Amino acid sequence: MLRLLFTLLLLLPLATQASEGEFFLTAKPAEQASLLETWAAQPDAARLPLLENLRQGRIAENDTRKLRLNNRLRGLIDNTLASHQLLSDQANVRLVAAQQLQKTAQPAQMAFLDRRFASEPDAAVHAALGLALANLQLGASEPAVRLAAVRLLGETGDPLARTRLEALLQPDAETDAAVRIAAETSLAQVQRKLLVGELLGQAFSGLSLGSILLLAALGLAITFGLLGVINMAHGEMLMLGAYSTYMVQVLLQRYAPGAIEFYPLIALPVAFAVSAGVGMALERTVIRHLYGRPLETLLATWGISLILIQAVRLIFGAQNVEVSNPAWLSGGIQVLPNLVLPYNRLVIIGFALAVVLLTWLLLNRTRLGLNVRAVTQNRNMAACCGVSTGRVDMLAFGLGSGIAGLGGVALSQVGNVGPDLGQSYIIDSFLVVVLGGVGQLAGSLWAAFGLGIANKLLEPQIGAVLGKILILALIILFIQKRPQGLFALKGRVID
Amino acid sequence: MKRRSLIKAFTLSASIAAMGLSWSIQAAETIKVGILHSLSGTMAISETSLKDMALMTIDEINAKGGVNGKLLEPVVVDPASNWPLFAEKSRQLLTQDKVAVVFGCWTSVSRKSVLPVFEELNGLLFYPVQYEGEEMSPNVFYTGAAPNQQAIPAVEYLMSEDGGGAKRFFLLGTDYVYPRTTNKILRAFLHSKGVADKDIEEVYTPFGHSDYQTIVANIKKFSAGGKTAVISTVNGDSNVPFYKELANQGLKATDVPVVAFSVGEEELRGIDTKPLVGHLAAWNYFESVDNPVNQKFVADWKAYAKAKNLPGADKAVTNDPMEATYVGIHMWAQAAQKAGSTDVDKVREALAGQSFKAPSGFTLTMDKSNHHLHKPVMIGEIQDDGQFSVVWQTEEPLRAQPWSPFIPGNDKRPDYAVKGN
Secondary structure: OHHHHHHHHHHOOOOHHHHHHHHHHHOOHHHHHHHHHHHHHOOOHHHHHHHHHHHOOOOOOOOOOOOOOOHHHHHHHHHHHHHHHOOOOOHHHHHHHHHHHHHHOOHHHHHHHHHHHHHOOOHHHHHHHHHHHHHHHOOOOOHHHHHHHHHHHHOOOOHHHHHHHHHHHOOOOOOOHHHHHHHHHHHHHHHHHHHHHHHHHHHHHHHHHHHHHHHHHHHHHHHHHHOOOOOOOHHHHHHHHHHHHHHHHHHHHHHOHHHHHHHHHHHHHHHHHHHHHHHHHHHHHOHHHHOOOHHHHHHHHHHHHHHHHHHHHHHHOOOOEOOOOOHHHOOEEEEEOOEEEEHHHHHHHHHHHHHHHHHHHHHHHOHHHHHHHHHHHOHHHHHHOOOOHHHHHHHHHHHHHHHHHHHHHHHHHHOOEOOOOOHHHHHHHHHHHHHHOOOOHHHHHHHHHHHHHHHHHHHHHHOHHHHHHHHHHHHHHHHHHOOOOOOOOOOOOOO | OHHHHHHHHHHHHHHHHHHHOHHHHHHHOOEEEEEEOOOOOOOHHHHHHHHHHHHHHHHHHHHOOOEOOEOEEEEEEOOOOOHHHHHHHHHHHHHOOOOOEEEEOOOHHHHHHHHHHHHHHOOOEEEOOOOOOOOOOOOEEEOOOOHHHOHHHHHHHHHOOOOOOOOEEEEEEEOOHHHHHHHHHHHHHHHHOOOOHHHEEEEEEOOOOOOOHHHHHHHHHHHOOOOEEEEEEOOHHHHHHHHHHHHHOOOOOOOOOEEEOOOOHHHHOOOOOHHHOOOEEEEOOOOOOOOHHHHHHHHHHHHHHHHOOOOOHHHOOOOHHHHHHHHHHHHHHHHHHHHOOOOHHHHHHHHOOOEEEOOOOOEEEEOOOOOEEOEOOEEEEEOOOOOEEEEEEOOOOEOOOOOOOOOOOHHHOOOOOOOOO
């Protein structure tokens, strides 16, 4: 009965779209599913707009009735839409469609794919379609077809191809000896390619984690590393930076929705200014009275951090706030079939390196940097030479805090923005600075990337929890052996 | 001599005042109820709204005249996400403030920490959050879901055709008692459904974990081996980086659906949900449930948030534990009314079989013996506005099985509350 209805619908050329849509809307999920499967096997270009609307959860653009979809139907709609998009006259649309079909095509679509494959003019689409077809041909009855398909699948680095080949190699799955041998070679090929992707992926996650650690620790490398202030409120500077990003996002949403795409860029100077301002105010009012008394500094900055957390909690609430990734920081670039590099992480790695470079230039190529280095190396002598040490202290502390603010902007793009944000990074930051060697920018750089990569190499083997414990144990051992860290300041400077 | 006349004068004036002004008696004779939720620390994100919901419910009951002619007086304490402090604060509530009942706790570890105190002092605790079961104390009433009212139906849905027909399961959780016990139950359940160990992967992360690159990459790898679903018992704000990473690495709900047991409307407030459409959550209530009781509940909450100027009041949402808090307080009030007293033993007796028309659209009943609510199960899909749309639900409320039949030895447990379990 249903099938008859479907055929009738397919036979109606006039007003097909509207009535198909109406029918779809009222059908039960199981009927909708079989309808989609039928459409996928026999695409009709006129149905394209309907499918695109179905994907948005409606049957027509101006129709307000909401379509109830579940994941199964969404998957079928994607597959059917791809099937229809093969009829498009744009090669790039067809390419995306063919790639989708590699994942989802069903045996019923084979006849249609065969026809498109034969008539496809574009080389890239032709190849992609060939792979989609090969997946289906693994189940073909003639050994020669299966053999060709197996050989073709060996060319890809697709994780799905591995699963399919493995299934073929199960005992009594494939009877033809030649196909079995070809499948074994193809499987080995695919596995090699997948391994490359996996290793690259691990290296990338290590770099990415390292860049995040670096951004979190860089401010501390100045306030603790150079100035020697055990700054427990460092984490809260990160938090202020992240909240500045949130404020910029909210204000832009309200007053300049056109510029919202670029709010993280606008947030950078704002976050720097806010954190640097708060940092300088703290230095002038509290920390300056505590120089040379590390224990009191520790307690005072700890207290300050609690005050800042509670202040933020009172203003913004205990809940995390929503900082969304702009479109250009969402998604990722597909490098290999099993390797996606997310844009936000790529940008953060670049940003971290840029901030290190700027900080290094500032400390080594400007007058302020010269003064800072002079004061940290020998305060009395610098004062004798006419350097206003108080002012330099304030500016250096502001610089460190400001850089922490910049780190906060980056952190807001990967993690949570809440009053406790800083608490989760303060330990890691101290680890990086201590491991790298107090007073050394380069040390922090190496320590951050080293920790990130070590962490990511250990995690797949022993899990996140044990990995973290092991890393901490290793650091303790290392510090025992080498209390001065990776890079030690040489000479008389340590008094 | 002088002193005696003074006392006399006082008694006299007091009794006159008592006769003349009946409201002052009421004000003096209130019923104290304790509210034990973390208002600071890591759990503040989830528990603060439960405290506010409890206060709103108490206001609502007081507006109708209170319980047994007395008004309720909330005593709010802050255990600061510090598990031992939970025990200390509950002892203080029971012995110093002498509260009639306590509403509180979120994490299982905090509940385990206060349990001995409530059993020793014969207090009464209402626990409003879904949990792992394996507990049934005579001093606690559980208004959240037991595993058979949340986890197991969710997995059954994932295995069904509409849920995508998952064959492989990636169990991802935060490393503490609730996820570990739940996953133990789920593993046994999956075995009973014929899923082999090689098709189940179990991974834990520390509290507050924020780097999910490796885990998402592993999920991707795992999912190449067949239709996969992720069952997430990740708790607290780790969910935000997890979902962000999923979206950025291009893992869509149509490929690998994630069903979460601890992600509700409140947690989604911190996330841009557009890339997450189609991922699932299993609860016993969603804000989007459409019925008159819920409409009033949501409207009341929004008005309350505005009136009290709570942070983020313009975007106030309700969620499952808030509903469970609301139902729990009302049920306690009904039982105390029925018992004509707030004595713990009498209220406990009156609570058995108590029912309440809940915002979920069902009339929920407190079980006659096992201290758990009969609850409906709902599975919702995340929408782009941060709400859930219900894709599947049970027709009737289910009776809780706190002692899961999937854990060996539980068949010998009694089906009524016993101390020290």
